[in-house]
Amino acid sequence: MDFSAKEIKLKDGRTCVLRPPTKEDAAALIEYLKATAGETPYLVSYPDEIGFTASEEEKILKERREDPRSVMMLAEVDGRLAGNGGFVGAGSRRKLRHRCEFCIALYRDFHRLGIGTALIVYLMELARQAGYEQMDLNVHEDNAAAIALYKKCGFIESGRLHNAVKLDDGSYRDYILMYKPLTE
Numbered sequence: 161m162d163f164s165a166k167e168i169k170l171k172d173g174r175t176c177v178l179r180p181p182t183k184e185d186a187a188a189l190i191e192y193l194k195a196t197a198g199e200t201p202y203l204v205s206y207p208d209e210i211g212f213t214a215s216e217e218e219k220i221l222k223e224r225r226e227d228p229r230s231v232m233m234l235a236e237v238d239g240r241l242a243g244n245g246g247f248v249g250a251g252s253r254r255k256l257r258h259r260c261e262f263c264i265a266l267y268r269d270f271h272r273l274g275i276g277t278a279l280i281v282y283l284m285e286l287a288r289q290a291g292y293e294q295m296d297l298n299v300h301e302d303n304a305a306a307i308a309l310y311k312k313c314g315f316i317e318s319g320r321l322h323n324a325v326k327l328d329d330g331s332y333r334d335y336i337l338m339y340k341p342l343t344e
């Protein structure tokens with residue numbers, strides 16, 4: 161889904177641009193996926209599992225931009241990619257079309273500046289425009305920063321998925337399931 165770029169002021173006074181990706185962003189996005197997967201245990205991939213080539217990533221970016229029911233949104237500060245958030249439909253069947261699934265990750269250098277909040281607020285607006293009634297997410301039970309952000313943005317805890325994730329050290333984590341009604 162295409163959308164207009166938006167500028168927001170960060171807590172440190174800098175300006176952040178929230179915008180759709182273009183094919184020129186493909187290489188920076190692959191680097192970002194690998195780096196953030198190494199910086200935090202809370203994303204679904206390990207760095208060695210990010211195997212896209214730039215041309216595969218370009219194809220994904222094009223598909224996401226042309227899909228009226230999904231959004232990928234980049235956050236850029238001083239011309240540098242700070243992170244990314246987005247949503248995709250929970251499914252194309254009629255029984256699932258009212259829900260979308262949300263995800264977000266920022267480089268560590270850009271945490272606590274207000275980017276996460278701004279991405280969620282703008283993504284919720286676009287999800288409403290796309291016709292969704294509810295935004296869902298799942299988050300590691302020990303990801304206190306993300307859980308605090310989601311609660312601040314109005315997400316409600318609805319349950320748990322037992323042992324949803326198994327880390328390479330053999331330990332398990334539950335997913336906390338959360339949803340945000342978009343019809344209020």
Ligand SMILES: CC(C)(COP(=O)(O)OP(=O)(O)OC[C@H]1O[C@@H](n2cnc3c(N)ncnc32)[C@H](O)[C@@H]1OP(=O)(O)O)[C@@H](O)C(=O)NCCC(=O)NCCS
Nearest residue numbers: 202264265266271272273274275276277299305306308309
């Ligand atoms: C989760 C994440 C997106 C938060 O983004 P952010 O831009 O740092 O969040 P914001 O600056 O908008 O913070 C909003 C609120 O969230 C809460 N919060 C954010 N980081 C926090 C932290 N480290 N500890 C406690 N609360 C935190 C606070 O309530 C904060 O409000 P405040 O700054 O006024 O106190 C970011 O930490 C991140 O990318 N983490 C790594 C990837 C990840 O975990 N993704 C989520 C997977 S489900």
